Amino acid sequence: MFAWLRDVLRPAPADPPAKIVCGLGNPGHSYMNTRHNAGYRVVARLAAQAGGKWVQHRRLANLCRVEIDGVRALLVQPLTFMNLSGRAVKPLLRRWHLSPEALLVIHDDLDLPPGSIRLRPGGSSGGHKGVQSIIDHLNSTAFCRLRIGIGRPQDGSVVDYVLMPFTRKERQDMEAVWDYACDAARCWIAEGIEAAMNRFNRRAP
Structure with a gap:
């Protein structure tokens, strides 16, 4: 039997999540x-x-x-590697009969300065391949996004840049950003996208 059909036919658990928060990344210690x-x-x-x-x-x-x-809420870390993130996300929404609007995807963003975050209710992938994979698998752009600014490299390859660890100084600076982003995600879970956007769409302290 096809995996997708098993998901549809299997009875859903008694305590289904109302929201799904998916943090994009690559599995394995080397990418941590x-x-x-x-x-x-x-x-x-x-x-x-x-x-x-x-x-x-x-x-x-x-x-x-x-x-x-x-x-x-259900927190998710896909294990499919970034460019195939949609393969992990689609079955979870289908399993609990949730719409794309019940999904928040958290991902890095080259076009936001480091230390900033931005929430939005949908839209294009902005060139992010993990987000594009989710769009392709859901056939929808209506899921919410929480973008974490990492800035663009001044020189060199973008691919090399995003797959490099944060510097020691960046790691220190990002500590406040991780906490701020967690606060934004909690607000989205409890109050929805409009409240979260109004409260958190500014530079992290």
């Missing part, structure tokens, strides 16, 4: 501290703050169930 794994970092911190535990789902994603302000 890279700029491209900003989404991974945020959901990992969010899980730790909420006291959640990670479990692996079909080798497609790490999942963590949390409850924030009375709202059940």
Whole structure:
């Protein structure tokens, strides 16, 4: 039986999540501290703050169930590598019969200065291949985004830049950004995209 059909036919758990927060990144120790794994970092911190535990789902994603302000949410780290992120995300929305609007994707963004974040309710991928994969698999651009600014390299390859670890100074500076992004994600879970945009679409302190 096809995997997608098993997901549709299998009874849903009694405590389905109302929201899904997916942090994009690449699995494996060598990618852990890279700029491209900003989404991974945020959901990992969010899980730790909420006291959640990670479990692996079909080798497609790490999942963590949390409850924030009375709202059940599922935190996701795709294990498909960045460019195939949609393969991990689509079955989860289908499993719990959630619309794209119930999804928040957290990812790095070259076009935002380091230390800034930006929420938006949908739109194009902006050239981000992980986001584009989700758009392609969902056939929708209507999912919410939380973009983490990493800036562009002054010289050299963009690919090399995003796959390099943050410098020591950047790691120190990003600590406040991870916390600020977690606050924004929690606001989105509890209050929705408009409230989160109004409160957090500015440079992190």
